[in-house]
Amino acid sequence: MSRPSWDEYFMKIVDLVKTRSTCLRRQVGALIVKDKRILTSGYNGAPAGVSHCEEVGCLRQQLNIPSGERHELCRAIHAEQNAIVQAAYTGTSVNGATMYVSLQPCSLCAKLIINAGIIKLVYRGAYPDDLSLSLLNEAGIELVNFDEVEK
Numbered sequence: 001m002s003r004p005s006w007d008e009y010f011m012k013i014v015d016l017v018k019t020r021s022t023c024l025r026r027q028v029g030a031l032i033v034k035d036k037r038i039l040t041s042g043y044n045g046a047p048a049g050v051s052h053c054e055e056v057g058c059l060r061q062q063l064n065i066p067s068g069e070r071h072e073l074c075r076a077i078h079a080e081q082n083a084i085v086q087a088a089y090t091g092t093s094v095n096g097a098t099m100y101v102s103l104q105p106c107s108l109c110a111k112l113i114i115n116a117g118i119i120k121l122v123y124r125g126a127y128p129d130d131l132s133l134s135l136l137n138e139a140g141i142e143l144v145n146f147d148e149v150e151k
Contacts, residue, residue: 017041017042025061030082032087040087040090044079050075053075068128080109097119102124107129114136119141
């Protein structure tokens with residue numbers, strides 16, 4: 001029996017986490033891990049106590065906002081943001097941790113990842129936000145596009 005690598009294992013968990021998403025456009029999941037232990041998880045959806053897009057509709061669709069633009073015009077908080085907020089909420093340091101995410105982060109999430117002290121990012125796919133990867137590279141974050149590793 002073949003065991004998955006740690007990156008494969010955590011990316012499979014991210015795929016399960018994203019199924020909790022309430023976003024109508026795309027489901028995204030994130031996981032923060034340190035020393036092979038899961039610290040927090042997050043998925044994209046409306047803040048606690050606020051109606052979800054699946055209940056009231058998607059503001060971004062209503063305004064015809066293309067993917068990768070005007071992130072502030074959205075009811076949802078991103079999966080990466082939720083994972084970092086969860087760590088803050090529970091008083092868990094993510095300094096020196098790895099984040100696993102089911103999609104390349106946007107530039108807003110990239111800035112949070114950098115300032116949270118996350119040192120490695122494993123993600124799938126591409127997101128139409130060139131500034132994101134530029135900031136992450138400049139900050140020295142180790143980037144692993146899991147799609148390229150799986151091939």
